[in-house]
Amino acid sequence: MAEQAHKTGTSSWEPRIVAFLCRWCSYAGADLAGVSRISYPPTTRVILVPCSSRISPYHILKALIEGADGVLVSGCHPGDCHYLTGNLLARRRFILLKRLLAYLGIEEARVKFSWISASEGEEFAQLIREVTEEVRAIGPFHGFLREVPGEETHDG
Amino acid sequence: MVRLKRLTVNFLVVGGGISGMQAALDMAEMGLKVVLAEATPSIGGHMAQLDKTFPTNDCSMCILSPKMVACGRDPMIDIRTLTEVLEVKGKPGRYEILLREAPRKVDPRKCLGCGACAKACPTERPGTFDEELVTAKAIDRPFPQAYPNAYAIDETVCIRCGKCVEACPAGAIDLDAEETFLYLKAEGIVWAGGYRLGNIDALTQYGYRQFEDVITSLEMERFLSSSGPTGGKLLVPSTGKEPERIAFLQCVGSRDVRFGRPYCSSVCCTYAIKEALLAKEHCSGTVATRIFYMDIRTQGKGFERYYMRAEREGVEFIRSRVFRVTKGGAQLVLTYSPETGGVREEAFDLVVLSVGMVPQTHSSLETAFPRRGPYGYFRQIPDQILEAQGCVAIGATACPRDIPESVVSAGGAALQVASLARTRESRVVPPPVRWDERNTAGTPPRIGVFVCHCGTNIASVVAVKEVREFAKTLPNVVYAGELLYACSEDSQATIQKMIDKHDLNRVIVASCSPRTHAPLFQETIHQKGLNPALFEMANIRDQCSWVHSDAPREATEKAKELVAMAVAKVRTHRPLIPQTLEVNHKALVIGGGLAGLSAALGIARKGFGVTLVEQADRLGGMAIHHRQFWDGRPVAPFLEALEAAVRGNDLVTVRTATRITDLSGYKGNFEATFHGENGETKGTFGAVIIATGANEWQPKGMYGFGQDERILTQTALSDLIEQSPERLKRLRRIVMIQCVGSRTEERPYCSRVCCTHAIQNALALNQIAPEAQIVIAYRDIRTYGLREDLYRTAREKGILFVRYDPERPPEVAVPEDREITRPIPVRLYDPILETTFEVPAQMVVLAAATVPLETNRELAQMAKVTLDPDGFFLEAHAKLRPVDCAMEGVFLAGTAQGPKDMGETIEQAFAAAARACGILSKQALEGEASVAEVDTSRCAGCGLCELVCPFHAITIDDSKQVSVVNAALCKGCGACVASCRNGALHLPNTDDAQMVDMLKALNG
Amino acid sequence: MTDKVSLARTLQEVFQREGLDGVIGYAAGTTPLRPRPTVVTKPEAFDSLVFDGFCVQNLANYLHRHRGKRMGILVKGCDRRAVRVLVQEKQIAREDLYLIGIPCPGMLNRSQLLEEYPGLQGDQVAEEGDTLYLELSGNRVTLSRVDYLLPTCRACRHRVPDDVDLLLDPLPFTSPEADGSLADEVKSIAEMEGEERAGLFREELSRCILCYACRNVCPFCYCETCFTDSLQPAWMTPAPEPDNIFFYHVNRMMHMAGRCVTCGSCEWACPEHIQLRLLYGKLVADVEELFAYEPGLDETTPQPLSHFSEHDPDEHIG
Incomplete structure (x- = not known):
């Protein structure tokens, strides 16, 4: 829809962030932010998943390819996982991915992992603010293995 | 007119804290109908107030909230809030109980939880949930996760101005609502009243209520909680600054004979450690945390490790009872006597009092309970399990205890009383009713989208009409409409009518959170023959209007995209029928x-x-x-x-x-x-x-064990006392050594029972040989809970307690010649007196560890x-x-x-x-509806899924070289799906293809 | 390098004595300096087998299609480790295999030789111990073998296959010490500025034509349908466009976590000479650093992405 406006890098550009949230903690944290009316930037599009371990590198890269400027994956804190240890399994998978992406020259801020619990509404809002700010600072995502066009800067 | 309802159920559970909830859930699992009566507007109890729980530092609300929802959803549990027992008559198996349900004045079925009422309400009162640290309105919801998730009016302060009635967009408030009386017939009663913090007003020396910066442990929990009055920032109340030095005072109103509460509250040591650790986590600077204690009692599972961790992370432990807290400048000054003697003063910014527990009382219930323990507790005795019980007290009403022990007691009580129901109830419960479903296979998706206004909660920010019009343009959407309140009764009828009228086979409701509302809408479409899985929600309230009220345009765009994503996903949803086993x-x-x-x-x-x-x-x-x-x-x-x-x-x-x-x-x-x-x-x-x-460890080689038969374990001593007490009559000097093999590097846990066991044996020896001098060498005496009485009795009887440091344990010199008359010299170093003395013992008894x-x-x-x-x-x-x-x-x-x-x-x-x-x-x-499935044509049988599955639900069929999912064990987490390199695993309706569709929809 | 006759005789003898259904080894190929993997199933065919410094391809890749049969297989250090990973992944049974181990001197860099000596043919190259002789139209050139090793072989720490059923006699060469060249290469890239690094990989990976030669040569790419070809979900399209290329390589790397034995086959197979070792060298280094795991060394320790530890690093969780 607003694809062009999104990608032109004009001052009105706002990042678009896909957030994969686990049902039991992080999605509940987002709900709590809502119930508590804590304002945060309208940049995220939430995809509800059962557990952070449901997320593979496929989803993260695909989200970026399909137009996201940043991806957030959030699960329960260690110990809180509804599925006992899914988040710990995910943690391993993600650190490797995170390192490989950084090595290949992808800005670290593009992909973010976090733990948010059901009682952390304010923390959730703060996380979205931070992620938005960080992605805003590095600018739109133009696709993998593509040169960043022009001398535009995105100072946020 | 008095409103009276008559109900017949299996059991009544009084108290909606974690104990009561668990008892109700366990009984419901057994197919028994329960009324759960709670005196406050929400179930949840004290656990809802806690920030984290020890020893894992799990988020308390995170683990409690699913239990609350489970209680709320269970058709066998009838939750009655604001309800008190007035009278109990009858006997086990046949009780008649009168209860009063105070008027909530807010209809929970209508209340949206939007908070407009509280905003309008002019009357303030102390907020009990936040330990009165902040004020709440006369109409209030104690906490966002409350169940029922509705506001309630506090009759005692409401001035009936009617402002809330005007403000309520849902018409949920009725100021004239009246109380209801419930006349209940039940077979048994579970009393789960829980505890309250003891009143410590008489303990003026600690300065509570006198100095703002002296707070109770529960107040500390609220300060630490991110939903608390300071949003999780730990600040000194008087200065608003982060504390640099925090003191925790243990046993405030516990283990205090003069104060009338001689027992140990059992949980305070570990919660103080937790709060100290959390304080360190919360404060940006380096905060000094000092715990002033008598004995550290970390007897629970994993608690000793927690204690050791706290020491490693710099929490300081000072063995001393504080005399008084006074004000010195901006700070608080503690006066105490350190172990080494003298009197010391020390300044702190914040003082946390670990206040002891007191059991809740309930005069009209108590008559039904035959046994009453000391100090107001309803302690259970083992004999009770020999027959089914009509009334059982659980949790912290039975004795001071922590959450897992309360949960255990709840389960135990559930079975105790449930045994009464055996003859009357059919023993085996049939599975829940399923509606006839129509076959949607092979028919193209016909999606109906319902966009909710939620009164003005959504509509004041999101342009609902625009979202609706947009939804109409999406593929396979054949109907899009608006609802004022999607969750109201008439909306359910509308949704069902539209399913018929437009022959819908998929439904999307764009409103609030699927966590709270999906089951309602799924039931609605199920009644129309649509499988509950043919449903999806777009959370345009919690994720749009409520959080982007300052950006209505963006909120609307986001709402549209969330709807587009939901449509993209639900298009390929297929019906799911949970496997029955x-x-x-x-x-x-x-x-x-x-x-x-x-x-x-x-x-x-x-x-x-x-x-x-x-x-x-x-x-x-x-x-x-x-x-x-x-x-x-x-x-x-x-x-x-x-x-x-x-x-x-x-x-x-x-x-x-x-x-x-x-x-x-x-x-x-x-x-x-x-x-x-x-x-x-x-x-x-x-x-x-x-x-x-488990076993008692045989401490070979320690303290001469195995070299002299007069050196024995406590269990061996028990046998001697039982079988041949005459052999003990002539003993004159006995040394008992505690923590033999427990609380060590090799076994960093407390064996829990040894202190009590040793003291019991010491008291028995004292009876057999009254002149004998008994010395107990210990590290901390852990006679937790009501067992403290034994410790006190032992000291009164002259049994000598000498503390030892693990660095300088007692030394037992086994005599060379095995002459039985020669005493065994035991050298003890007393860290208080800083001297070593020797006891020529005739017997050395070792409190050996409990080992797996x-x-x-x-x-x-x-x-x-x-x-x-x-x-x-x-x-x-x-x-x-x-x-x-x-x-x-x-x-x-x-x-x-x-x-x-x-x-x-x-x-x-x-x-x-x-x-x-x-x-x-x-x-x-009934298994999970969405369980992993294997596409055997793609599976290589590599076994990765088998390894990652936390529930052992996957095995490899060696003959076919493919993995097999046991639907009975699968919980649908999807870890295997994300791990599978071959793309052979699928999680229906949260499948990769659907996630790709959602991502593509995002791109428009 | 190995005496062709004695190799054939030994393998033939093993074949008959053990009652094998076949032996997987190398035969001279049609392309110069590219021996091709072959399966010998008849006693008289063993004469075709060769082994020299150009036998790069990981033979474990050929085991899948002979599952259930009793196979002999010639294994270098890396082939051995790959076999072990495949056993660990239940793709083959150890007891079905007869492993003939060859202490590996490290494989030679065909491209480097061809670049320096264009038109070089296989029969012009002779290996003797640490020395390489090239017979160039009557002109004999003597080279030091170690200067022409493949970068992955240079860094190899496991040249001698362990736990084999027959270990061929150590050949007359000095096994070069594993050097840190690959690790250094990876490290120096990791230390580059972000944009410079991005540029390097943009340059490397942009050459990819998504021919999947790297996948096809890899013993671990045994999926029935690769994610690249999946239609439901359609993760990517076959068009060699940057997003597809990146998606392919990163996900393939993730699939190789805890499995890649750095045999170098993928880089060797790439028609575009993409330096895939720079990707997999990094992967292997990270796996080792984060999870203290080196693939293919024992069958019982589970692969790192199949489990977790409570003490795993948390640095990436923000």
Whole structure:
């Protein structure tokens, strides 16, 4: 829809962030932010998943390819996982991915992992603010293995 | 006019804290109908107030909230808030109870939880949920996760101005609503009133209420909580700055004879450690945290490690009782006497009082309870399990205790009273009704989108009409409409009408959170023959209007995209029908000690078959070595009666001298292979209880153990006291050494029972040989809870307690010649007096550690359960699932799970039995609707999924070289799907293809 | 390098004595300096087998299609480790295999030789111990073998296959010490500025034509349908466009975590000479650093992405 406006890098550009949230903690944290009316930037599009371990590198890269400027994956804190240890399994998978992406020259801020619990509404809002700010600072995502066009800067 | 409702249920549970909730849930699992009466507007109790829980630092609300929702959803549980018991009549099996339900004045079915009423309300009152640290309005919801999730009016302060009625967009408020009386017929009552912090106003020396910066431990919890009055920022109330020095004062109103509360509150040491650790986490600077204590009592599972961690992380522990707290400048000054003598003063910014627990009282209920323990507690006694009970008190009303112990007591009580219901209720509960579903296979998706205004909650920010019009343009959407309140009754009718009118086969509601509302809408479409899985929500309230009210345009765009994503996803949803699994209605209990016997009795009395397997050729386990329960009741007659009851029950098959050689299967259907006198046999069971016990460590080489028979363990001493007390008559000097092999690097846990055991034996020796001098060398005396009375008695009787540091343990010099008349010199270093003295002992008694069985590993592998780092069986969750295993259908009882005393063992055995009966009570079990599926054409059988599955739900079929998902075990987490390189695993309706569709929709 | 006759005789003898259904080895190929993997199933065919410094391709890749048969297989250090990973992943049974181990001197860099000596043919190259002789139209050139090793072989720490059924006699060469060249290469890239690094990989990976030669040569790419070809979900399209290329390589790397034995086959197979070792060298280094795991060394330790530890690093969780 607003694809062009999104990608032109004009001052009105706002990042678009896909957030994969686990049902039991992080999605509940987002709900709590809502119930508590804590304002945060309208940049995220939430995809509800059962557990952070449901997320593979496929989803993260695909989200970026399909137009996201940043991806957030959030699960329960260690110990809180509804599925006992899914988040710990995910943690391993993600650190490797995170390192490989950084090595290949992808800005670290593009992909973010976090733990948010059901009682952390304010923390959730703060996380979205931070992620938005960080992605805003590095600018739109133009696709993998593509040169960043022009001398535009995105100072946020 | 008085409104009176008559209800007949199986049981009444009074108190909606974690204990009451768990008791209600366990009874509901057994197919019994329960009224859960709670005096406040929401269930949840104290646990809802806590920030984190020890020793794992889990978020309290995160683990509690699913339980609250489960209680709310369970059709067998009728939750009555603002309700009190007025009168109880009758006897076990036939109680008549009168209850009063105060008017909430807000209809929970209509209340949207939007908070407009509270905003409009002019009347303020102290907010009880936040320990009165902030004010709340007369109309209020105690906390966002409350259940019922609705506001309530506090009648006592409401001025009936009517502002809330005007403000309420849903018409949910009725100021003239009146109280209702409930006339209840029930078979039994569970009293789960919980505790309150004791009133410490008389303890003026601590400066509470006098100085703002002296706070209670519960106030501290609220300060630490991110939903608390400071949003999780720990600030000194008087200055608003982060504290640099925090003091925790232990035993405030506990272990205090003069104050009338001589008992130990059991939980304060560990919660103070938790709060100190969290304070360090919360404060950006380096905060000094000092805990002033008498004995550190970290006797629970994992607590000692927690204590050691706190020491490592710099929490300081000072063994001293603080005399007084005064003000010195901006700071608080503590005056105390350190162990080394003298008087010291020290300044702190914040003082946290670890205030002791007091049981809740309820005069109109108490008459129904036959037994009442000391200090207002309704302590349970072991004999009670020998017959079904009509009234049981649980949780912190029974004795001071922590959450897992409360949960255990709840399960135990559930079975105690549930046994009454056996004859009247059909034993096995049929699965819930399913509506006839129409076959949607092969028909193209016809999606209906319903966009909710939520009054003005959504519509004031999001342009609902625009979202609706946009939805119409999306593929396969054949209808899009608006609803004022999607969750209201008339909206359900509208949705159903539109399903008919437009022949919808998929429904999307764009409103609030699927976590709270999906079940409602799914039921709505199910009634119209649509499988509940053909539904999706877009959360445009919690994720749009409520959080982007300052950006309505963006909120609307976002709402549109969320709807587009939901449409993209639901298009390929397919109906899901949870698998039903036949249940075998027999249980297997492994281990014939106290735990196994108790569990077997509990299950049999509920009417289910039990096979009790014991490796030895007799029953009774370690209990035969114990003389007394901690309260002095003799063990032998009880054990005899218990064994007789078990052996005499036709439903129990006892198999001694039998070992389990194989165990396979899953919840509802386990298969065990036994090896016994009759060779190898097999059996099928619906549930398994592991009650294999633990051992007393034989401390060879420590303190001369094994070199002189006068150096013996406490258990050996118990046997002597029981069997040949005359041999002890002439003893004049006895030294007991505590923590032998416990609380060490090798075994960083407390064995929990040894302090009480030693003191009991010391008191018995004192009776046998009154002139004997008994010295107990200890590190911390851990006579937790009501056991503190024993400690006090022992000191009164002149038993000498000498503390030792682990760095300078007692030295026992075994005499060279084994002349029995020659005493054994024991050298003790007293860190208080800083001197060493020698006791020429005639007997040295070692409190040896409780150690796990070496065979645990083998059994754990067979049962697919896990051991903790110390080698005991690991529970599914330290707090809320203390008798469950990660492997469903396997439960833990007794010391197999960790050190505990006999009363605790019996209670846990009953809790495990209750959980097992929850499974056995069902005709069939329903699995998860969305479980992983294998595309065998793609599967290479590499086994990765098998390894990553936390529930052991996947195995590799070696003959076909493909993985097989056991739908009975799968919980639908999707870890396997994300791990599979081959793309062979799928999670229906959260599948990769659907996630790609959603991402593509995002791109428009 | 190995005496062709004695190799054939030994393998033939093993074949008959062990009653094998076949032996997987190398035969001279049609392309110069590219021996091709072959399966010998008849006693008389063993004469075709060769082994020299150009036998790069990981033979474990050929085991899948002979599952259930009793196979002999010639294994270098890396082939051995790959076999072990495949056993660990239940793709083959160890007892079905007869492993003939060859202490590996490290494989030679064909491209480097061809670049320096264009038109070089296989029969012009002779290996003797640490020395390489090239017979160039009557002109004999003597080279030091170690200067012409493949970068992955240079860094190899496991040249001698362990736990084999027959270990061929150590050949007359000095096994070069594993050097840190690959690790250094990876490290120096990791230390580059972000944009410079991005540029390097943009340059490397942009050459990818998604021919999947790297996948096809890899013993671990045994999926029935690769994610690249999946239609439901359609993760990517076959068009060699940057997003597809990146998606392919990153996900393939993730699939190789805890499995890649750095045999170098993928880089060797790439027609575009993409330096894939720079990707997999990094992966292997990270796996080792984060999870203290080196693939293919023992069958019982589970692969790192199949489990977890409570003490795993948390640095990436923000």
